[in-house]
Amino acid sequence: MIRAAVLAGIVLALPAGAQDRRTGYDDMSPALQAMQDDPMNPAAFWLIDGEALWSEPAGTRGQSCADCHDAAEDSMAGVAARYPAWDEEQAAPVDLNGRIALCRDRHQGAGPQDRADPDILALLAYVTHQSRGMPLTPDPDPRLDPARARGETLFTTRMGQLNLSCAQCHDDNSGGHLAAALIPQGHPTGYPQYRLEWETLGTLERRIRGCLTGVRAEPFAPGSADFIALALYLQSRAAGLQVETLPIRP
């Protein structure tokens, strides 16, 4: 009931032309869509690991995620659809990847975490899975607004030796082809994703690093303010589109 009301609110709030938005899933071949729709697709290994890790004691405190959050099916539903969010302690925005790493450090006593650590990725996949099918719903906290605006600036700023902005490809030329590759609209509905190109599961951060390297620009440092800002903008640009799991991309 509440979810339906939220959904209705979001549909009303969608910008004009929103119905023309396409996700990477929409643009995949039927064969790849079938792979994503298969609950035992390659990304499932991380989901299974993440589910086990959720209840496993970790760190010097020997606490598990479940000790604080109970069943993820309840406590984590909708969380991935809302993040990035504000972190009070750092007084800065944090993405879900960063939040899981912070939780392991602060509450489990596991020390500073590598954002790309396999266990963190597995937990990220598991937590994200609890939001499957839910619409991306940007966190309305006004303290996030400056970072979101910074993200939009980054999105429209030309970068690198090839001197291209995100917007020039993903707004102005989406649907076109860069050699054989279809240029997607760039909506972050399917992360972390199992990418055939990578032969592994990876994050939005890794995907953006690929784009920046492609235009020969300096990538954002892992978890940097600029990356989170861009993630915030991408999420608001994709508001209303549904969270996919277990995402597969070419």
Place this chain on the structure above:
Amino acid sequence: MRGRGMRRRCAKPLAAEKRRRGKVGLNPTLRATLAVLALSGTAAGADGLATPLTATPGDPARGAQIVTDPQHGLCTLCHAGPFPQVAFTGTLGPDLTGVGARRTLADLRQQIVDSRRANPDTIMPPYHSTEGLNRVGERWQGTTLMTAQEVEDVVAYLATLTGDTP
């Protein structure tokens, strides 16, 4: 278990390219040409770059190699053209079929060196200019996509594309 599954390799057109890059600033001839343009207040490259960038005339055969190697010239990532040997060509730029008949040498040279002169909003990268670039990756700083001689080779090749069939 992780990472097993699909063994298929997909094309990584931009990320995977590794090519020889000239560690060049602006070539002296080009610098002189641009200085003349700046001094004379010539409107945004309207007349193109009439003076070759190098003393060695462009080699169309070398130019053809650069244009049709997606890892080197990057041209076919965006442009189709009379390149049957290239498996996949992009759709972002105009088809280069007949471009040698449509454009002058000066035009072609200007377009490749820095297409922003003709159109500030262009998506075509500047192949022989580092002017106004932002956040260039460390390994590419101070380099250009093509050396002056490569520009001349590509111009010489494009000038041969006068036929009207791909």
